[in-house]
Amino acid sequence: MANIDVFNGDADGICSLVQLRLAQTRESKLVTGIKRDINLLRRVKPSAGDLLTVLDISMQKNHSDLLRVLDCGAQVFYADHHNPGEIIEHPALEAHIDMSPSICTALIVDKFLTGQFRLWAITAAFGDNLSKVAYKLAREQGLDGEEISALQELGTYLNYNGYGASLDDLFFHPAELYKECVKHKTPFDFIEQNQAVFGTLQVGYLQDISTARKQKLFHETESVAALRLPAEKWARRVSGVFSNKLSNEHPDRAHAILIEKGDGDYLASIRAPLSQLEGADEIAGRFKTGGGRKGAAGINLLKEEEIPLLIDLMEQRYG
């Protein structure tokens, strides 16, 4: 009998598993990848009796693999906040799904563990750009301004590390980052004892953001702003956190960031306005390779000639 932990390679996925394994230590095989790599269950070939934990990846996108895994006789604990599509009912499946826009998977896990490792959940909430919820929980925990900033930074950096077109773009493999995090009961201990890891992410993040700042918007109205980033490692790493940053600075504006893939194709990330976390999934869903959540969605392959349509759809929705 084996334990298999499957988790999205961003702050939310990492901090969700950290909480669960701090609560219950388990030797396990780790299955994760870049943030966009969400078909993780495809890689899992369990045997009867194996214990699977699946975190922060959409049940909809893993539907047939989840059925297959359950058919193999594995027990599955599933927690997620993405659109699950049709929720699978199975005696061996324990699913905790909450799609409300102010929830991330680490907060679902926090609830499940009755707040035992809440600081990690708050870190994840900052990483998923749920700052409002994160601040509220942080204040309830009695954290001071400096401590809250530390969690916000760590969440942002862990999230930032997950972005990229391949593991090659990343500073750390998400599994390695997880292994470092889970050694510490609190994110504060992690930061204090892992200055090298923290510093690498911090420096990388600040440099990438400042490079991104120099790019000009190609579309800018009160309701929608869009920019293109070149086919470079830094751009692929920073796109997600940079769009979060733009959203925080312009909460009433929707954002599209298009990263060149090198052959006239783009990878698009779409953010609904923070003040109206709706519709991003619907807009992305109009394109063949699009999908995501109400507040944040993406299109894996957007053609140059489809860009005007994307901007139109966003203006129609948010204008």
Ligand SMILES: [Mn+2]
């Ligand atoms: Mn998440």
